[in-house]
Amino acid sequence: MAETHRLPAIGRIDRTRPLSFTFNGRHIQGYAGDTVASALLANGIRLMGRSFKYHRPRGVLSHGTDEPNALMKVDRGRGRADPNNRATVIDAVGGLKVSSQNHWPSLEHDVGQVNDLLSPVFVAGFYYKTFMWPRSFWDKLYEPTIRAAAGLGIAPDTPDADRYVHRNAHCDVLVVGAGPAGLAAAIAAAESGKRVMLCDEQAEMGGSLLHDLTSTIEGKEASAFVAEALATLAGRPNVTLLPRTTAFGYYNHNHVVLTERVTDHLARPDPKLPRERLWQVRAGEVVIATGSHERPLAFADNDRPGIMLAESVRAYVNRYGVAPGRRIVFATNGASAYRAAADAKAAGLDVTIVDTRPDRLIGTERALAEGIAILAGHTVIGSTGGKAVTGLIVAPVLNGKDVGTRRSLACDCVGMSGGWTPAVHLFSQSRGKLFFRTEIDAFVPGSSAQRERSAGACNGTYDLAAILAEGWSAGASAAGMAATRAFAASPPTPTGFVPVRVLPSDADPHKVRAFLDFQNDVTAKDIRLAVREGFESVEHVKRYTTNGMATDQGKTSNMPALGLISEILDKPVPQVGTTTFRPPYTPVTFGAIIGSARGELFDPIRTAPLHDWAKAQGAAFENVALWRRAWYFPKPGEDIHQAVNRECRAVRAGVGIFDASTLGKIEVVGPDAAEFMNRIYPNAWLKLEPGKCRYGLMLKEDGFIFDDGVVARMSADRFHVTTTTGGAPRVMAHMEDYLQTEWPDLNVFLTSTTEEWAVIALQGPRARDVLAPFVTGIDLSPEAFPHMSVREGKILGVPTRLMRVSFTG
Known part of the structure; x- marks a missing residue:
């Protein structure tokens, strides 16, 4: 397609790097620096999507992440496709395949638009009032129909090829x-x-x-x-x-x-x-x-393609070199839209301003200098057009609320500005x-x-x-x-602003559809109906009408809805309150959250420090919790029983070595460490002397055994706790739970040190003889180092905690 709406010599796009992508199978021309939305506008395309409930034709509303209308499926090939992307933030890339969604059989001719004719039925909360009878229809007709109509884009059913x-x-x-x-x-x-x-x-x-x-x-x-x-x-x-x-x-x-x-x-x-x-x-x-975020204005049929936010018109003109329309009407209740109007006029576009304020306040000077026609004290009654806006119906506002004689303004783009959130x-x-x-x-x-x-x-x-x-x-x-x-x-930033909830009109407010949430088709009359039916809490109104529950999470609709509720209830906005903001700020792909967890990253295998040595010695391994641990060391021709018997005889007669690093280790530190240990274990710990060890048996609240392990008291305020291999995480969580919820008065710190200490078990009658040449700073004699004791020193220069405990099976 030809770039019929591309402006010459303006914008930050790189005109030396043209590109082409497809939209619904049609080739679209663009440049590096374009977004899909700006390229579509440059090619004269204003119809980009369909709304969720009524399937009304929709064009781009904004130029950023607050876009509710132009949602696209993006296909980058090789299983790289995902739905519900905002055209305003998709980088235009050569070879990209982009398609609109939520329509059948095509974007231009959508059978779902019959819902628009049935809008009197699909009012706010209609799903709470219908599908009640006959009861047998729910399984056979109602639920299948609702589920078939649910959602926007279609989730991909092929494996994600990306990393x-x-x-x-x-x-x-x-x-x-x-x-x-x-x-x-x-x-x-x-x-x-x-x-x-x-x-x-x-x-x-x-x-x-x-x-x-x-x-x-x-x-x-x-x-x-x-x-x-x-x-x-x-x-x-x-x-x-x-x-x-x-x-x-x-x-x-x-x-x-x-x-x-x-x-x-x-x-x-x-x-x-x-x-x-x-x-x-x-x-x-x-x-x-x-x-x-700029707010839209609420007036009848304010959702036609070509109606967008005033600052977005400015962004498309100045940043992307795109004319969203040749004849633009800016509708505003404040001064910020005048900047956009003046920039559009400077780019050679025909511009008119409709300002609800009765006087030309600060910010109009440049617009007047550019020769822009300003209709002060006027309101927008509605828009005309079908799949694109063709004009606005405006009228003067008399006495602040009454509406005078209507007149029509021909246009192919409307820039609206209702304030900022x-x-x-x-x-x-x-x-x-x-x-x-x-x-x-x-x-x-x-x-x-x-x-x-x-x-x-x-x-x-x-x-x-x-x-x-x-x-x-x-x-x-x-x-x-x-x-x-x-x-x-x-120049100084113009700041004049007069809030207007719904623009004054001579039409019946219960019949006019002035849209607040563009994606979910929530109108001002839906808000009025919700309040009339007793929903005064903003959170209740939100859920009853679905205002602010679309993929944009109400970035452009929340404040207009709050203001309208405030006006209906005759309460200040702070008394009405605001909705809760929850993560994520914008949608996040499942891949970003969990996509890295593949293979061993999904089911990680933990290995002990001697793993490579054991593998080289021909060890057979077993899976223990998330660990791969050496099981036994068979010689050629030996089965498991023969190998284990041989190893047991060697340990009983001489010495054996075992990598026990898989055991859990927790450091319990603080002035109240002994009291904490005394409470978390049934054993007595207050009188255990530093340098001594004790076997600890941990119980659950029901008295059943939870875990066990040897505990060493390193000093008056420090304990080295060991757990079973598979029990380390749950013991740590158990301790943290009691420390934070049951005994928050105790001054204790818990640190998992399972990965900090390698544990080598040396067993057998010759264990002391094997170890002695390598140890410094520790007297290994039975008198100086009795059973169930712990000492600190070095082995081959490596800081070591040496425990003399029974660990022979």
Whole structure:
């Protein structure tokens, strides 16, 4: 197809590297740096998917991870196919096969669209009110029909051909998000010399600065500032940069989990490279700079292909060199859309602004200078069109609520802006407390529960200079410095904003379908119905209507729904509350989570220190728990019985050696260690002298034997506990459970040391004679080293704990 909507000489795409991929079997032209969504728009394709419930035609809504509409199946060949990928974040790669989903027989002609005609039946909670009678129909008709209609994409049924790896990392400061706040924070933290990791979900770092062509920072263009900042960070050995990496979970103890997409952007990836890498990061301090999500406006038929977020129009024009439409109407209740409108006008597009605010507030100056027509104090009644938007119906707003005479505006694209919602997901996952800021009509981070700080738009700060200063302060503070820095940024960021839950209209609100959750087809009237039927808790409304339960997890729909509930109940938004943010922030492949667990990594075989020596001596091995342990050493022609009898005679008459490293070992340390041992075992331990050993028998609560092993008291506050080979994990868990839940008053620390100590059992009447020449620092005489004792010294210079215990079978 021809790139009918590609703009000349604009954008960050590499026009020297053209590429081609297929969408539903049609060849699509693009360039390196494109996403699938931007390439489709450049080729004039606006219909990209179908909604879940009504199968309504849908186009792209956003340009990032908050996309609810354009979900695709991606086939990279060789069993590398997966569904439900957002076209807005799929890198355009030559040879890629992309297809839309949730339709039959085709995207353009979907039989499922009959559901749209039946929408009066499929209201909020319809599944709780239907399928009740006749009861016998449930198994034969209702359930099979529902299950056949469930889901979006089709899960692959072939083995995954890709490789996945896990990696653990520690850093002093982890910065999540590489927009203006994240870059400033990373530089400030890096200057301290601390170990810094900076991750960002996009292919390029820079955030909103990547599509900002008008702002200057310290006298430099935004793109130049980004390039200079990244060069500075890349040149520091204490900094790790991770593009294409999403922080999707924030857990206890500043444990943040990332997923890095390593090869999805490569046409011919190196087979030695993994497709994805899962990072388990333990950070000393975390700086969250994840930005914010633009909100859509609620008006009738606001879901037609071609209707998208205003900032996304700006991103497609400035970053990807794409005209989402030739005649664009921007509908807004705030000043931020004026930047997008002015940029679109500067790119040669026909632009009109419809502003619900009665006056032309701050931010309109450039739009007026560009000659953009502004309809202030107007509302959008609805849209026209079928598989693409063809126009808007607008009208003036009288007395703040009444609607005047309608008029039509022809357009092929609508950029809507209903305000901004800070991306507080990771902060909330960390168990931080949110609070509501009325002036921006949004929840922002409040008190932190972990060593974390938020900066920039995710903290409710939208002025560019303030964002940079806040990021710098957060990074410096995270690195232990009390540094601040002022940044010169121009022009000032427009911030005027007047919240509107549903745009004023002269239509019956119970008949108008103004969509809030685009993927699940949840409308404003669905929210009204849920509240009318008694669901006032936001969590109940969410589940009754499925608002915010789609693959985007409500990134664009949660706040509009909360605001509407607040308006219906006549309660402030903080009293209505907000939903719970849970990991993952965006969907994560099963491969990234568990794909590395294959073969021996799935069922690992643990080997003792003498494994290779035993193998060389011809040992037969047995599996004990997860260990491969030497069983016996047969000579040629011997069976197991003959070999064991020979070995027993040798030990009884002379000496034998056995690798007992598989035994579990736990170090119990602390001022209350003896008291803890006295409680966890039925044996008495308080009077056991340091340097002595005792056989320990551990019981369960029912009195049955749980485990056993020899315990050595190394000092007054330290015990060396041994367990059976298979019992080590459960004994450790048992001890931890009682220490944390039953006896939290005890000052004791438990450490698994099974892998720290090799255990060599030397048995037989000549054991002392064999050992003596190699031992230093220990008197092996029977008087100095009696039975059931422990001593510390060295064997061949290696630190050793030597126990004199009975261990002969």
